[in-house]
Amino acid sequence: MSIVKDKYKNYLYLDVMLDQKKNVPFYIKQGFNVMEDGTGMNxxxxxNKY
Structure with a gap:
């Protein structure tokens, strides 16, 4: 995960779409937040905001 985060560190958003809710804690540990509409994490x- 650190390789991906480093490669895209200059992007405004880094989004993931989870196939199972049980994976949410893993991504939270990696620094992701649950999106407001609950469909993914970012x-x-x-x-890097414009």
Whole structure:
């Protein structure tokens, strides 16, 4: 996961779509947040906002 996060560190958003709810805790540990509509998770790069 750190390789992917490093590769896309300059992107504004890094989104994932989960196939099973049981995987949510893993992604939270990786820094992702549950999106407001509950359909996925993302990391927002506050340093790269336009």
């Amino acid at each position: 990391i927002v790069n506050e340093n």
